[in-house]
Amino acid sequence: MDTNEPEDDPVKEAPVPRRRAQGLGRDIIIDACLKLAGGSDADALSFRKIGKAIGADPTALYRHFADKDELLLALADRVIAVGMEGYVPGPRWEESLRDLMLRTRASFLRYPQVATLAALRVTRQKGELEFIEAMLAALELAGFERREAALVYRACGDFMLAWTGFSAGLVLLGEQSAQDDNAWVRSYQDVSEQQYPLAVSSVALMAGVQDEENYRFALDLLLGGIAARLGN
Amino acid sequence: MDTNEPEDDPVKEAPVPRRRAQGLGRDIIIDACLKLAGGSDADALSFRKIGKAIGADPTALYRHFADKDELLLALADRVIAVGMEGYVPGPRWEESLRDLMLRTRASFLRYPQVATLAALRVTRQKGELEFIEAMLAALELAGFERREAALVYRACGDFMLAWTGFSAGLVLLGEQSAQDDNAWVRSYQDVSEQQYPLAVSSVALMAGVQDEENYRFALDLLLGGIAARLGN
DNA sequence: ACCTGAACACCGTTCAAGT
DNA sequence: ACCTGAACACCGTTCAAGT
Numbered sequence: 001m002d003t004n005e006p007e008d009d010p011v012k013e014a015p016v017p018r019r020r021a022q023g024l025g026r027d028i029i030i031d032a033c034l035k036l037a038g039g040s041d042a043d044a045l046s047f048r049k050i051g052k053a054i055g056a057d058p059t060a061l062y063r064h065f066a067d068k069d070e071l072l073l074a075l076a077d078r079v080i081a082v083g084m085e086g087y088v089p090g091p092r093w094e095e096s097l098r099d100l101m102l103r104t105r106a107s108f109l110r111y112p113q114v115a116t117l118a119a120l121r122v123t124r125q126k127g128e129l130e131f132i133e134a135m136l137a138a139l140e141l142a143g144f145e146r147r148e149a150a151l152v153y154r155a156c157g158d159f160m161l162a163w164t165g166f167s168a169g170l171v172l173l174g175e176q177s178a179q180d181d182n183a184w185v186r187s188y189q190d191v192s193e194q195q196y197p198l199a200v201s202s203v204a205l206m207a208g209v210q211d212e213e214n215y216r217f218a219l220d221l222l223l224g225g226i227a228a229r230l231g232n
Numbered sequence: 233m234d235t236n237e238p239e240d241d242p243v244k245e246a247p248v249p250r251r252r253a254q255g256l257g258r259d260i261i262i263d264a265c266l267k268l269a270g271g272s273d274a275d276a277l278s279f280r281k282i283g284k285a286i287g288a289d290p291t292a293l294y295r296h297f298a299d300k301d302e303l304l305l306a307l308a309d310r311v312i313a314v315g316m317e318g319y320v321p322g323p324r325w326e327e328s329l330r331d332l333m334l335r336t337r338a339s340f341l342r343y344p345q346v347a348t349l350a351a352l353r354v355t356r357q358k359g360e361l362e363f364i365e366a367m368l369a370a371l372e373l374a375g376f377e378r379r380e381a382a383l384v385y386r387a388c389g390d391f392m393l394a395w396t397g398f399s400a401g402l403v404l405l406g407e408q409s410a411q412d413d414n415a416w417v418r419s420y421q422d423v424s425e426q427q428y429p430l431a432v433s434s435v436a437l438m439a440g441v442q443d444e445e446n447y448r449f450a451l452d453l454l455l456g457g458i459a460a461r462l463g464n
Numbered sequence: 465a466c467c468t469g470a471a472c473a474c475c476g477t478t479c480a481a482g483t
Numbered sequence: 484a485c486c487t488g489a490a491c492a493c494c495g496t497t498c499a500a501g502t
Contacts, residue, residue, distance in 0.1 A: 043493090043494085046493085046494065046495085047494085047495065047496085048493085048494085048495095056467070056468090057467060057468050057469070058469095058495090059467080059468075059469080059495095059496080059497085059498095060466080060467055060468080062496080062497090063465090063466060063467075067495080067496080068495065068496090119398075120398050120401045120402055120405070121405075122416055124415075124416060124419040124420070129423065129427075129428050129431055130428075132428070132430075132431040132438075133427075133428045133429075133430050133431045136430035136431060136434060137430060140430065146433070146434060146437065147437055149434065150434045150437035150438045150440075150441065151437075151441060151446075151449060152453075153434075153438060154438055154441045154446050154449075155446060155449050155450035155453060156450075158395070158398065158443075158446055158450070159391075159395070159450055161398065162394045162395045162397070162398035162399075163390070163391070163394045163395075165394070165397070165398060165401075166351070166352050166390065166393065166394035166397060166398075167394075169352045169397075170352055173352070173353075183356075184354055184356060187356040188356070191361065195361075196361050196362075196364070196365045197365075198364075198365050198368035198369060198372065199361055199364040199365045199368060201378070202368060202378060202381065202382045202385075205378065205379055205382035205383075206364075206382045206385060206386055208382075209382065209383060209386045211390075214383075214386050214387060214390055217383060217386075217387050218387035218388075218390070218391055218454065220457070221384075221387060221454050221457030221458055221461065222450065222453050222454050222457055223457070224456070224457035224460045224461065225452070225453030225454055225455070225456035225457035225460070226453055227460075228456045228457070228459075228460050229453065229456065275474090275475085278474085278475065278476085279475085279476065279477085280474085280475085280476095288486075288487090289486060289487050289488070290476090290488095291476095291477080291478085291479095291486080291487075291488080292485080292486055292487080294477080294478090295484090295485065295486075299476080299477080300476065300477090
C-alpha cells in the first residue's frame with residue numbers, strides 16, 4: 001500500500017512544503033504523465049520527456065519512484081481507479097461483469113502507453129482492489145462459490161488486461177508499417193486460391209472487423225460460456 | 233560476375249555462392265534469431281546481439297530486412313508455421329479449434345521475445361495463412377456461414393494472440409519486481425478486510441492460478457460460448 | 465532535503481567507406 | 484554486391500556535485 005499509507009507516528013510529521021514551491025511529489029508526477037500519455041507518441045513516457053513536462057531534470061523522478069516500473073504501476077493503478085469512478089453494481093451479474101470489463105478497458109485505452117507497458121502487471125493498489133472487489137461481488141451474486149469465483153475472476157481479469165494491452169499496441173502502431181486492413185486485403189491478392197480457398201475468400205470479412213467490436217464480441221462469447229457453466 | 237563455374241551457362245543462372253561462404257540470407261538469420269530467442273534475456277533480439285551470433289556486423293541485417301519490424305514479422309510467421317507442423321484436423325470442430333489455439337500459443341511461448349514483439353502483428357505470410365485456413369475449416373465444419381465464421385475467427389485468433397503476448401511478457405518479466413504470487417498474497421496482508429472483504433479472502437485462491445491453466449480455462453469458456461451461440 | 469548534469473551501457477538506424 | 488564501422492538520436496539508470 002504505497003498510496004496514502006497511514007503513518008504510524010502520532011505527531012504526523014507535516015509535509016514540510018518549504019521547498020515545495022516547484023516541488024514534485026508522486027501525484028503531481030502522475031498527473032503530468034497522464035497528460036503526456038494519450039497522444040500518438042509511442043514513447044511519450046520516457047524520463048527525459050516527463051522531465052521536460054514537469055520542468056525538472058529527468059533524474060528527479062528517482063526521488064519519488066524507485067524506478068520506471070514503480071512509476072508505471074502507480075500510473076496503471078490510477079488509470080484503473082479513474083475507470084471505476086461512477087461504477088454502481090446492477091441487479092444482473094452479467095451486466096455488472098460486462099460493465100467492469102468495458103469501463104476498465106476504456107480507461108486504459110485513453111492512455112495507451114500506460115496500457116502497453118503495465119497491463120500485464122498486478123498493481124496491488126487501490127484501483128485494482130476496487131476492481132477485484134466489484135468483480136468478485138458480481139460473481140458471488142451469480143452464485144459462484146469462492147474457489148470457482150476466483151477462477152472465473154482470473155479468466156475475466158486477464159482476458160481484459162491481455163486484450164487491452166494488445167489493443168493499445170495496435171493504437172500505438174498506428175498507420176505504421178501497413179498494419180491497416182487494406183494492406184491485409186491487398187496482400188492476399190497474390191495468394192493461391194487453390195491452396196488457401198477459405199482464407200482468400202474471407203479476407204475482406206476478417207479485415208473488416210474493428211478491434212473494439214471484436215473485443216465486445218469475444219467478451220460476450222466469454223460471458224456466454226460463464227453462464228453456460230453456471231447452468232449445469 | 234565471373235565465377236569458377238563453367239561460363240556461358242544458358243540455363244538457370246546458378247545461385248552463385250561465391251561470396252556465400254559466410255554469406256547470410258534471410259533463413260540463416262531467422263534460424264540464428266530463433267536460437268537466440270527462448271532464453272530468459274528479455275532483449276536477446278537486439279541487432280547487436282544478433283550480429284554477434286551470426287558473426288557479422290549488426291548493420292549487415294539491413295541487407296536482408298528493411299528494418300526490425302520486417303525481421304520480426306518473418307520470425308513470427310516462422311514460429312506460427314513451426315506450430316502448425318503435424319496438425320491434422322479432427323472430426324470434431326471443437327477439438328480442432330482447441331488444438332490450433334493451443335499449439336500456436338505453445339510455439340510462440342517457446343520464443344517469448346518474438347511473442348511479445350510480434351504477437352499483435354498480422355504477418356500475411358505462409359504460417360499465418362495455414363493457421364487461418366485451418367481455423368476457418370473447423371468453423372465451416374461447425375456450421376458457421378462465411379460472415380459468422382470470419383467474426384468468430386477474429387475473436388479466437390486475437391484472443392489467442394493477445395493472451396499469448398501477455399503470457400510472454402510475464403515470462404520475460406521473470407522473478408523481477410516481485411511479480412510472483414507470494415508477493416501478491418503478502419501485499420494484501422495490510423489491506424483493510426472491512427473495505428475489501430472478498431478480495432482479501434480470495435487473494436490466495438486468485439494468486440494460486442497459474443497462467444497456463446488460466447488460459448485453458450478461459451479458452452474453454454470461450455469455446456463454450458461459441459457452442460452456445462450455435463445452439464440457437 | 466531535494467535537484468542537477470555528466471556519464472554509462474545500452475537501443476535502432478543511417479551513411480560514407482572499404483573490399 | 485555485400486559488408487563494415489563510425490556516428491546520430493535516443494533509452495533507463497547511477498552518482499558525485501550543487502544549493
